[in-house]
Amino acid sequence: MATETNLTTNLTTPAPGGGCPPVGIQLEGLIMPPILIVDVTLGFLGNIVALWIFCFRLKSWNPNALFLFNLVIADFLALVSLPLRIDALLRQHWVFGDGMCRINLFLMFSNRSASIALMTVVAIYRYMKVVHPHHRFNQMTKRQAAVVSVFVWMLVIGPRVPMLAYSHIKGSGDKTQCFFFTSYKEASRAIIILVSMHRILTVLEFIIPMAMLLFCSIRISSFLKKRQMGKPGKVRKAMRMCAAIVAVFIVCFLPTTVTTIGVWVIKSFRPWDCDAFYTFTQLTIVSLGLNFLNSALDPVVYVFSSSMFRKALLAAMPSALRCRRDGGEKTASSSGSQSTTEQELKSIRGSEAI
Numbered sequence: 123m124a125t126e127t128n129l130t131t132n133l134t135t136p137a138p139g140g141g142c143p144p145v146g147i148q149l150e151g152l153i154m155p156p157i158l159i160v161d162v163t164l165g166f167l168g169n170i171v172a173l174w175i176f177c178f179r180l181k182s183w184n185p186n187a188l189f190l191f192n193l194v195i196a197d198f199l200a201l202v203s204l205p206l207r208i209d210a211l212l213r214q215h216w217v218f219g220d221g222m223c224r225i226n227l228f229l230m231f232s233n234r235s236a237s238i239a240l241m242t243v244v245a246i247y248r249y250m251k252v253v254h255p256h257h258r259f260n261q262m263t264k265r266q267a268a269v270v271s272v273f274v275w276m277l278v279i280g281p282r283v284p285m286l287a288y289s290h291i292k293g294s295g296d297k298t299q300c301f302f303f304t305s306y307k308e309a310s311r312a313i314i315i316l317v318s319m320h321r322i323l324t325v326l327e328f329i330i331p332m333a334m335l336l337f338c339s340i341r342i343s344s345f346l347k348k349r350q351m352g353k354p355g356k357v358r359k360a361m362r363m364c365a366a367i368v369a370v371f372i373v374c375f376l377p378t379t380v381t382t383i384g385v386w387v388i389k390s391f392r393p394w395d396c397d398a399f400y401t402f403t404q405l406t407i408v409s410l411g412l413n414f415l416n417s418a419l420d421p422v423v424y425v426f427s428s429s430m431f432r433k434a435l436l437a438a439m440p441s442a443l444r445c446r447r448d449g450g451e452k453t454a455s456s457s458g459s460q461s462t463t464e465q466e467l468k469s470i471r472g473s474e475a476i
Contacts, residue, residue: 157411164418185267200233223300235278
């Protein structure tokens, strides 16, 4: 095993022939395992409940429910791949072979793309329902929604398929590691192009959907306020879905986007700065732990974005909790008649039926 002095030299000094040496398991070996264990535990619990609601408690399906169900599937694909990553980090050694390494990385990065794309579709669907209720987009059938879902999966998986064609095993013997971007020195031109494409996708698939989410949120808020539909509390309630998705985006996907841009800048303008390259690469790998936190937070999105899911979840709750909630709603409804604008807002929500 290399001494601390040699390790520092290797990480901060360009390797002979140019480029920086591969990055080993250092910072992420300490930080990632507990983060990923929390992600897997909460993610499986929340998504198993969500899957049970969708499969056995939801009486009818509509396009929004179908989009959310696809989001559950995307989360499960990521969650089943994380235990292998946790094992490798704890061992500081990948023992599952080249094939599983390719599949593991493919599932990890496909989940990020699929989660972002599907949450964006859900936000756009809500935006059209509220702001353009008479648009023919809102007449989408379940079959058409299934076609949209398949298109989304093809769109996000297509650019990731080339990852399966190349080995991402670093090192040899009992020190092999499964990383996608740790060094370019030993990489072929195809790998360099593949990693560059990955970084471009990582940035674009955050910036473009985030801009669309902010647009949808602002338009929904201004539309409801302009129509004066309900009290401020009603408007805030209508905004919770967009706010929940924006919050998940910022917490889970912004750090990876920032660190990826940092690595990109260093590789382009300071290729000799191996210390900075090492630091940002480690931070990028660590930030992946936040990417998978979305699998644990997505059930919150289901609650805020689908009244059908919310009602099914409440119906599945213990009777004591249901009675307490129902009692509060009855008290609130008996304390005066609704105004015309409140009825109009309720009508719009009913038309959403999502």
